[in-house]
Amino acid sequence: MARYSIGIDLGTTHSAVSYFNLEDSKARGRAQSMLPIPQLTAPGTLEARPLLPSFLYLPSAQEFPQGSLALPWNKDASSIIGEFARSHGAKVPTRLVSSPKSWLSHPGVDRRSALLPWQAPPDVQRVSPLDASARFLRHLKEAWDSTFAQGDDESGNALATQDVIVTVPASFDAAARELTLEAAKAAGIEHLTLLEEPQAALYAWLEAMGENFRQQVKPGEVILVVDVGGGTSDFSVITVRDSGGEVELLRVAVGDHILLGGDNMDLALAHTLNQRLAADGKKLDPWQFNALTYGCRQAKETLYGDTSLDTVPISIPGRGSSLIGGTLRTELTREELDRVLTDGFFPVTPLAELPRTARRMGLAQMALPYAQDPGVSRHLAAFLTRQAQALAASHDAPVDVEGKSFLHPTAVLFNGGVFKAGPLKARVMEVLNLWLKADGGQPAKELEGADLDLAVARGAAYYGWVRQGNGLRIRGGTARAYYVGVESAMPAVPGFEPPVKALCVAPFGMEEGTQADVPPQEFGLVTGEPTSFRFFSSSVRRDDKVGVMVDDVADELARGEMEELAPIETTMPGQAAAFGDLTPVNLQAAVTEVGTLELRCLEKGGAGRWKLELNVRMKE
Amino acid sequence: MLKTKGLTGNREALCIWGHFGQLPNCKAGGLCYPESMTDPSASLSFFARFWLAWLCFWRCLVSGDFARAVLPASRAYDAGQLNLLPSGTPAPAPTVEKAPPPPPALPPEREHASALSLLAMLQREGRLVDFLQENVAAFSDAEVGAACRTVHEGCRKVVGQYFTLKPVLPQSEGEQVTVPVSFDAQRIRLIGNVTGQPPHTGTLRHHGWVTSEVKFPVVSPAMDPRVLAPAEVELA
Numbered sequence: 001m002a003r004y005s006i007g008i009d010l011g012t013t014h015s016a017v018s019y020f021n022l023e024d025s026k027a028r029g030r031a032q033s034m035l036p037i038p039q040l041t042a043p044g045t046l047e048a049r050p051l052l053p054s055f056l057y058l059p060s061a062q063e064f065p066q067g068s069l070a071l072p073w074n075k076d077a078s079s080i081i082g083e084f085a086r087s088h089g090a091k092v093p094t095r096l097v098s099s100p101k102s103w104l105s106h107p108g109v110d111r112r113s114a115l116l117p118w119q120a121p122p123d124v125q126r127v128s129p130l131d132a133s134a135r136f137l138r139h140l141k142e143a144w145d146s147t148f149a150q151g152d153d154e155s156g157n158a159l160a161t162q163d164v165i166v167t168v169p170a171s172f173d174a175a176a177r178e179l180t181l182e183a184a185k186a187a188g189i190e191h192l193t194l195l196e197e198p199q200a201a202l203y204a205w206l207e208a209m210g211e212n213f214r215q216q217v218k219p220g221e222v223i224l225v226v227d228v229g230g231g232t233s234d235f236s237v238i239t240v241r242d243s244g245g246e247v248e249l250l251r252v253a254v255g256d257h258i259l260l261g262g263d264n265m266d267l268a269l270a271h272t273l274n275q276r277l278a279a280d281g282k283k284l285d286p287w288q289f290n291a292l293t294y295g296c297r298q299a300k301e302t303l304y305g306d307t308s309l310d311t312v313p314i315s316i317p318g319r320g321s322s323l324i325g326g327t328l329r330t331e332l333t334r335e336e337l338d339r340v341l342t343d344g345f346f347p348v349t350p351l352a353e354l355p356r357t358a359r360r361m362g363l364a365q366m367a368l369p370y371a372q373d374p375g376v377s378r379h380l381a382a383f384l385t386r387q388a389q390a391l392a393a394s395h396d397a398p399v400d401v402e403g404k405s406f407l408h409p410t411a412v413l414f415n416g417g418v419f420k421a422g423p424l425k426a427r428v429m430e431v432l433n434l435w436l437k438a439d440g441g442q443p444a445k446e447l448e449g450a451d452l453d454l455a456v457a458r459g460a461a462y463y464g465w466v467r468q469g470n471g472l473r474i475r476g477g478t479a480r481a482y483y484v485g486v487e488s489a490m491p492a493v494p495g496f497e498p499p500v501k502a503l504c505v506a507p508f509g510m511e512e513g514t515q516a517d518v519p520p521q522e523f524g525l526v527t528g529e530p531t532s533f534r535f536f537s538s539s540v541r542r543d544d545k546v547g548v549m550v551d552d553v554a555d556e557l558a559r560g561e562m563e564e565l566a567p568i569e570t571t572m573p574g575q576a577a578a579f580g581d582l583t584p585v586n587l588q589a590a591v592t593e594v595g596t597l598e599l600r601c602l603e604k605g606g607a608g609r610w611k612l613e614l615n616v617r618m619k620e
Numbered sequence: 621m622l623k624t625k626g627l628t629g630n631r632e633a634l635c636i637w638g639h640f641g642q643l644p645n646c647k648a649g650g651l652c653y654p655e656s657m658t659d660p661s662a663s664l665s666f667f668a669r670f671w672l673a674w675l676c677f678w679r680c681l682v683s684g685d686f687a688r689a690v691l692p693a694s695r696a697y698d699a700g701q702l703n704l705l706p707s708g709t710p711a712p713a714p715t716v717e718k719a720p721p722p723p724p725a726l727p728p729e730r731e732h733a734s735a736l737s738l739l740a741m742l743q744r745e746g747r748l749v750d751f752l753q754e755n756v757a758a759f760s761d762a763e764v765g766a767a768c769r770t771v772h773e774g775c776r777k778v779v780g781q782y783f784t785l786k787p788v789l790p791q792s793e794g795e796q797v798t799v800p801v802s803f804d805a806q807r808i809r810l811i812g813n814v815t816g817q818p819p820h821t822g823t824l825r826h827h828g829w830v831t832s833e834v835k836f837p838v839v840s841p842a843m844d845p846r847v848l849a850p851a852e853v854e855l856a
Contacts, residue, residue: 042744044840045737067842091852298773315769319852323750324759324767 002163002191003156005464006035007200008140009167009457010133010180012101013230013263014051017140018457020465022163027207027462027471034454037143039082043068048147049083050454052139056097056132057085058117058124073142081139090290094119099231100136102259102368103129104183105169105176107566130183137166137187160190163467165460169234170196170254170479173537173565174597175614181596194595195463197456198225198236199251199474201415204459205450206472216447217411219247222399223447224409226380226428227456228416231261233376235383237407238474239399250398251476253390253407254539255383260371262418265341268374269296272340273314273330282328284316291316292330299332300341304421310334346427347375351406351435354382377431381406384435386560390540397542405439413447415455477509478591481544484568484599485534485553486521500534502550502562506589506597508542515590519547522604524582525570532569535614538562546589570601570612587612729846734836736845741782743849746774782835788828797824 005020017035020028036048043064057080059069069077080088089096097116104111106129114126127135141159149157166189168180177194184192202225206213217223219242227234235255241248270293274284284292295314302312311331318326355373373379384406391397391407401407412429419425425446433443451458466473483502506516525531536553540561544550556562584604592598599612664672679686729736742748751771756764779785788807791797799808799820807828810820839845 041837042740044843045741045837046840047837065842065844068840070840070842313766313769315766317747317767317770321750322754323747323770324754324756324763327763327767327770329762329766 002161002464004162005461005467006144006159006162006164007167007195007457007460007462007464008137008164009197009200009454009460010101010136011054011229011456012099012232012261013054014453015054015136015140016051016454016457017144018454018461019144020461022465022468025465025470027210027465034457035140035144035147037082037140038072038146039139039143040069040071040080040084041082041087042084044070045084046072047083052082052136052143053086054098054100054136055085055089056081056100056127056135057089057092058095058097058120058127060095060123071139071142072146079135081136091287093117093286094121095124097127097132099368100129100132101169102231104133104179105172105257106368107173107175108369111179130179130186133180133183134186137184137189141187141189160188163191163193163464164189165193165195165200165464167195167197167200167456167460169232169257170198170236171232171234171257172196173257173480173563174482175566177596178614181594192594193464193467195460196236196251196254196479197229198227198234198254198413198415199238199476200456200459200463201225201227201450202238202249202413202459202474203462203466204455205413205447207459207462208449208451214247221410222252222408223411223413224384224432224444225413225415226419227414228376228418229261230263230417231259233258233260233371233379235380237384237387237399237409238476241398247472249472249474251474251479252398253383253387254479255379256539258371258379259368260345260374260376260379262416264370264374265345265418266293266297266300268340268344269293269300269332269337272336273332277328277330284328285319287319288316288328296332300337301420303332303334303337304423307423342423342427345374345376346424346431347377348427348431348434349375349377349381351381351385351438353378354385355379377428380428380432381435384409386540390542394542404441406435408436408439408441409444410442411445411447414450415452417453419452475511477511477514478506478597479508480537480539481508481541482506482589482597482599483536483538483544483550483562484587485536486523486549499551500553502536502553502556503587504541504544504546504548504550505587505599506591507545508538510589510591512591512595513593515588517546518586518588518602520586521547521549522584522586523601525585525601526582528571530569530571532567533612535565535568536562537565566614568599568612568614570610583608729844733839733845736848737837737839738778738782740845740848741778742775744774745778746771746776748775749848782837783831784833785829786832788830789824791824791827793824793827795824796821 003021003023005022007018007020009016009018015037017037019033019035034050036050037052038046038048039052041047041049044067059078059080067075069080071077085096086098089098094117100116103109103116109115109129111129114128114131116127116129116132117124120126144159145157148154149159164184166180166184168177172180180194181192202223209216217240219240221240223238223240225234225236225238227236233255234257237252237254239250239252241250270289273292273296274289277284292314295316299312299314303309311333313329313331316328316330317323318328320326355371355375355378371379388401388404388407391399391401399407409432412432414425414428429444429446436443462471465471481504483504485500486503487498487500503519503521505519510516523533536557538544538556538561541550550556550562553562557564585601585608586604588600588602590598590600597614599614601608601610601612603609676686676690680690739749743750747767747770751767789797799810799818799822801818803818807830810822811825812822
């Protein structure tokens with residue numbers, strides 16, 4: 001029996017751990033406990049901080065004095081995770097692994113092969129995105145055990161015996177979730193559940209509000225969660241319903257995976273100031289540019305925090321020991337801040353203005369697929385518009401979108417450190433309310449009292465308690481429908497690829513611990529050889545039942561209604577026969593208790609069953 | 621700088637020393653000499669003398685104390701007054717052996733390791749040592765001011781992270797305050813016309829500072845606390 005529910009926010013730029021004592025059996029309210037995470041802040045210097053920067057540094061053998069990288073749980077640690085990895089990695093970028101989570105969800109690379117750091121020299125022992133994520137999770141596990149499960153009397157506190165909830169972006173597809181699970185297993189986490197980050201943020205808010213939340217959100221409300229973290233932006237819509245007199249929360253839709261976050265914003269400011277410095281003939285080396293980025297972040301917070309200021313000076317110290325002589329001075333003006341950040345990332349745009357380039361094109365792109373358009377407003381407009389169309393096309397839409405050109409939120413919950421800047425929250429509300437006004441809707445309100453940095457971890461820990469039947473649970477199931485590709489039977493024509501159809505194997509909204517119906521279509525599998533299927537998902541085709549065949553996949557892909565994922569693969573046990581006997585099978589999907597999607601082959605008229613592996617690499 | 625060199629040299633020499641300590645007749649701690657040495661009147665064989673010479677050579681080299689102890693004997697030999705040396709006193713080396721090993725006095729850098737590591741943190745985050753070691757007179761106020769931002773921000777972060785500071789007296793400076801009869805002279809200092817017995821009434825000139833909490837990071841003993849900031853060498 002687990003004593004604690006432990007929420008792990010495995011973030012793109014930071015990770016955090018919160019815990020909930022299940023034996024206390026009451027919500028913590030605002031006092032939501034965080035685990036202080038021991039980490040190196042300098043060689044031989046160990047400090048516990050509430051956030052663990054998601055940076056892994058792979059030093060060379062002689063780079064640091066012997067024993068100076070030791071952690072309480074590993075005297076012979078040979079790699080660095082956390083604050084010191086980040087600060088030192090800025091000086092040695094080729095040995096630094098950053099944004100491990102973005103790599104884990106990048107379908108264009110083999111996520112099990114050792115390819116990080118991307119630009120590393122040949123003598124660096126590279127790690128795979130999967131391994132990197134596992135190392136962060138292991139660090140967090142060991143941090144927990146060394147803090148709470150040291151003595152013999154504390155053996156019941158070991159993390160392996162607790163309920164652990166790891167959060168993932170709502171936009172993570174089936175393969176990325178599967179890999180997160182694999183990383184957690186590799187890190188020694190036994191009892192695991194996955195939870196979507198925007199949901200976790202709402203859970204944290206619910207816990208903090210206690211019973212007061214009923215005054216703030218009433219049945220019929222549509223809550224938009226805008227989560228702009230350090231590296232990714234994630235949107236979700238959750239509605240409040242009245243179900244037989246009881247309040248019920250239902251997650252209606254999730255957005256696409258957008259690699260755009262607070263770090264991009266600080267970088268944009270730094271590039272702007274760097275141009276001005278360059279015009280004055282001052283050239284910054286990479287280390288100084290890093291200091292400039294850091295200075296911009298501080299200046300940004302100062303300017304957003306105090307509206308009476310017009311400029312904030314920034315000092316960039318030189319590399320050498322001559323501090324005064326080596327310091328470059330510059331300043332960030334309010335005009336630049338508003339132009340680059342407020343208007344650049346959160347522009348006031350009409351609803352109809354969509355992101356400038358196509359959505360994620362994961363195919364064959366090797367570096368991280370950063371968002372092409374920095375305008376968060378445009379991404380948000382695209383999300384709300386597409387989801388309104390999807391809901392309008394659905395027979396059983398949980399939110400009424402009739403006569404509306406986009407999904408109208410009534411309340412907004414912010415998450416992510418970016419929104420510590422009040423003016424950015426105000427800008428999002430302004431843009432949203434402009435759209436609402438133009439569309440004949442009522443202005444939305446902001447849900448106050450969210451903790452922007454720690455809410456995801458806290459909400460995850462609280463969710464562990466909710467799962468035991470306490471408090472309100474957000475329902476919704478999978479946010480996508482899943483399809484396998486089927487080649488049409490037609491005569492071969494040279495130079496012409498037969499069109500691919502897509503068979504729905506898992507419908508939208510499958511709950512955890514359920515399995516889908518078995519579609520009637522059969523596939524022939526060759527014994528003893530690997531067979532692979534193309535694999536697709538859609539976040540807008542809400543009504544497709546199992547067995548539905550989508551005819552024009554190419555068109556759906558082009559319009560962004562469907563997305564191709566890395567293929568799925570299986571090898572049927574048995575000897576490979578010379579003439580390849582075909583065994584007829586059906587495909588069935590299930591959503592595990594953990595929250596991952598599983599596909600199986602069921603032998604037609606037999607007892608045989610095989611798991612289909614979600615592949616980790618896109619075919620090029 | 622010289623001292624640093626001396627210390628490292630010492631350590632290397634001790635390694636060699638440890639190697640010789642493997643000889644069969646050696647005693648604990650790697651300090652070895654022939655048995656006969658303990659009796660000053662006994663005659664020494666050539667090999668025993670050879671071994672002693674070897675020991676004395678290294679010990680003079682690595683241990684200032686040993687060298688100082690041997691020096692009188694060497695001078696007495698030069699002056700032909702070897703027999704005037706206090707008799708019955710064993711040679712300096714045995715003294716070293718027979719005396720109970722004194723509790724190893726911590727070298728100053730170990731004794732004050734936390735002070736040095738605070739200095740290292742102030743340098744790391746706020747470049748304080750760089751700032752203090754630079755000649756301020758050569759720069760304009762604006763230049764010094766710009767650099768001060770780095771120092772102020774970084775050092776403030778360190779102080780905020782590891783110490784909780786608060787004023788000794790909560791009143792505003794300039795206000796009238798009463799100093800009670802049994803006041804704590806560590807916390808309150810009387811200035812100006814100090815006369816008569818407390819309670820006193822006076823004007824608060826400086827509210828003072830007191831640390832209410834200290835949270836210091838754990839620094840590994842593997843680190844040399846004397847190094848405040850390593851030299852940085854950039855490889856192309």
